[in-house]
Amino acid sequence: MAGDQKPPNAGGADDVPSGAGQGWTALSYLIGGMLVWGFIGWLVDQWLDTGGIATGIGVVLGMAGGIILVVRRLGTPT
């Protein structure tokens, strides 16, 4: 969580990257998820002539995937 206390950066090897980098990573996961699966959905649309339904499903799936990635990669460092 963003509000969690973190010990001051001691320059240790296993430090989680500080704010800026994490922010951009999270943003790129969320947008990337929608784009990748939206594109795959769009390809399926072109292939099966489903008129946009597959694109929609793809975008929603991609959002879910992006959120999972943010939680898994950036949340609760162990």
Added chain:
Amino acid sequence: MFGQANVLAAGQAAFPPSVEDFYLPSILPWGAHDSYWFTKITAMVWIAVGVLIIFFLATYRNPQLVPTKKQWFAESIYGFVRNNIAVDMIGHRGVRFAPYFTTLFCFVLLTNMFAIIPFFQISPNSHIAFPAILAVISYLLFNWVGIRHHGFVKYFKNSLIPPAPWYILPLLIPIEFFSTFLVRPFSLAVRLFANMFAGHMLLLVFTLGGFAMLSANTWLAPVSVLSWTMTIALTFLEFLVICLQAYVFTVLTASYVQGALADEH
């Protein structure tokens, strides 16, 4: 230079400004309009390289225990990048990247700064070629560092396979691939390029707009003055953007290197 001012005063400058305004006439051969081998942009990049080399050579030529003013200046730039970017993002392993990050930071900062230095007044980074090459270097750097640190297979396994149950991996791996290996160099380059391009365009619009209004109708002179005042205000905004973008470019490169070096949780 006065020729330029006369063109502006006579209202002959094209308004609105266009992408054409970023392609400056050639220096060698002088004044050619379709030769881009040696333009003002090229000259500025070489000047930036030269200035940086001379600056760091001169400030470190005779280092003192109690630093001289120049030495203090160079050391605080290096110290800033080393402590606040390299070590802060990567940890103790970041120290060996600090020289590259400092070079990168200074080069981007100086080439950006040309956008608001009188008589230069355009940044080489407003042409996507220069940010693109810098982004390619960063891309090669973090992949090479990661492959050397982990070995080829483990590096790609680390960066492509997130810690997650196997049944959602097919959903996640394409996203990881896309955001780690495709978007990163692209977004680095485009972020810097777009900021510098838009900044130059903004200054052009307000400067040329003032002249355009003045030559359209003399009664619009007060608005022209307002427009030029805006140019000055925007120049300060540009200064902020210039420093911020140089910092962001370096921080993101450091963050990518950190990601490549990170051990699996």
